[in-house]
Amino acid sequence: MKAWWRRLIGLHGKNWLVFRKSRKSQMLPCTKRRKEVPDVKRSHVIRLHPTPEQEVYFRKACGVARHAYNWALARWKDSRAEGKWAKIKDLKAEYNRIKGEQFPWCSEVTKCAPEQEFRHLGQAFDNYWRMKKEGTLPKLTHPRKDGEEGGFPRFKSKKRDRLSFYLANDKFSVAGQTIRIPKLGAVNMTEALRLQGKIMSAVISSRAGWWFVSIAVEVEHDVPTHNGGAVGIDLGIKTLATCSDGVVFENQKHYRQTLGRIKSLSKGLSRKGEGSQNWGKHARKLAKAHYRRACQRQDTLHKMTTSLARRYALVGLEDLNTKGMLSNHCLAQAVSDASFFEVKRQLLYKAEQYGGYVQLVSQWYPSSKICHACGWIKEDLTLDERVWVCEQCGVITERDLNAALNIRTEALRLLTDVPVVASSGQKFACGAESAGSRCVESETFCDEAGTRML
Template sequence: MLYVYRFRLYPTKEQVEFLNRQIGHCRFVYNKLLEIAKENYEKEGKKWNYYEYKKLLPKLKGESPFLKEANTQSLQEAVKWLDRAFKNFFKGLAKFPKFKSKKSVNSISIPQHFRIEGNKIKIPKLKTPIKFKKHRKIEGKVRSVSITKLPSGKFYLNVLVDREIEPLSKTENVVAIDVGLTHFCTLSTGEKIENPRHLLKTEEKLQKLQRKLSRKVKGSKKYLKLQRRIAKLHEKIVNQRNDFLHKLSKKIIGDNQAVIVEDLNVKGLLKNSNFSKHIADASWRRFISYLEYKAKLYGRKLIKINLFYPSSKLYSVCGYKNENLKLSDRKWKCPKCGAEHDRDYNAPLNLLKEGLKQLKGLLTIRVVGLERPELTPVERANALVEAGNSSLK
């Protein structure tokens, strides 16, 4: 499977200037071709065609001689990025492609003619190799590399490799996960993972810096310095969030042979103005993507349950469906059997039951938590699960 290693680059002053020029050249080509594509569509109704617009590169080099300094293959990769953006737009996966800004995250792709030697990388058009922090061994066949510049001014090396699947020791455990805002997620074992709220914890400090920035003269030294501080703070929040998601997803995948999650429509949930900031901070979509690729890498199974499955409204013991359940109802009493239960804990038990139907006959598994007699709700769900999956052992 394809896997990306990421390392922090430490270029010299001259190398920083070179990388900035290379990234600028790729950004120029991307924006110029996007401008031409938009103009052709608005005037002539001409749709995007990758091979046709790729042929415009020699013409752009003639009109803009500075592009001759750039690595030709990197410019071709910029056209591929634009092609991918248009394809995602036509598939309904993204909005119409936007022009790249110098202030945002920028990258340059280098598909060939690079060389990694120890903790240094040699790239085309640059005489001296660039140092990077090699904190882990690169395993697998290297396919290509790219260099990313963040708004904070830091550079990162991304190494794409074709890596062999490394199956972990088999286990009989299976667990279901329900994500939320009160807690980051609740497992079918009864365990609740606290929501770290990285953005909300730093929000006050961030707002103070942004207010200071608004009082500075735009483009001045103090303005740029403060802008860099804000970018670094945002980067710290992203790093904290990714660290939390990586560690949690690795633990869950490592402990269970199969993991069951709900296939959420996060894009639709973000339209709720009351919870959009909290949902974005929790980063559920990224968490599920981490579970997905780690499951593939370590030989585990990830089961996604249809987003229309009423996991919160169904009572996991008797099957009663509460049509009047509100988001504010964290606990509710079943009118059918009279039992009262926790909404957050009930949902993963229902996901577990539904996921076991898909796993039936594929794996020899046991539901994590059923061996714990102190968890009364799990004991109640035990009979339900066993009835739905007679292959459990």
């Protein structure tokens, strides 16, 4: 209420304070609505179709971002040589103070491009100090040219590193199949943004000569109620994944299918003079062939992991040492093509997204050597034996299916902390009745006291 109006009606001074208190006592309490559904960030990667002028802008922005990162890292090293430890925020303030005079070309692109690189450098140093504290720094086969130890941030290269730059949510807008960027205008996209919610940020990057935008959106995440049961998954090379219920996902072996074309393009590239136009054309063709193969592999893995996360409430998975498996030169190519770590990574976040849970089983658990029916252990099992024959109970089954059943049993035991026994061909989680839970068949698992709710 305006002051002159209060004076007109006689409500001023103490009278106005009494009036406000009486009005507040009559008003209903303002209750803030609680957000019952948590918000999560999801990204949608869309291919861009820039004009030649817009592509020049993209390359300039990527160059500015790379220059800011390298300048900050070089400045940090200079401070270390002087016996000082520079802070990232101080480096950012110094860069913003001098870029107008020393780097005037930075003003040709959005200011988000260099600013985000200081955050990236800070994260790189955080990762380095964390690994050094934990003793997990990567071991170097050959010493680095700059004399730093493994894990220390490197300078970004125009040829080696991927071109990319960052955009804050107030520096671009999305409308239909176009994204509008300041100082650039509208850039065409292959499709419209699928996600509905608050746009948080975007990253424009180049892959194999194509330009993409990754738009992060904060969406409401409604965790579904899961009615599925438990499953054990055995990962392999011949069959990518064998489930304990008999479902098998074949290994598509994308690298082997495209190996002929990759060899041909690599051979043609080696016969071109490095730096020539023909060399550049063949390099782009080879990069696109590798990118298509990577996209095919990702498509296969995403379809498989999404199907598993939607179908089952509990997924038992072996925590394989992929890096150790790559030391076997006879299987290294096949193991890399199977992407066991990527399968685990996707299952971990998708199970949480669909209301499930992933229980990792130790890599030292002998899932292939144990009989799923009676528990007998065959110590001298070899890789050539693809059919499991139990010498104690006589059960005959496929080796991978037997391993998947054992992984499922171990996952249930680790999750519920209840011994699992086999009886009449069906497994039951028993021993939990004293805690108030009930025994369930193999298709479901305990959901009362003594177990974890999913």
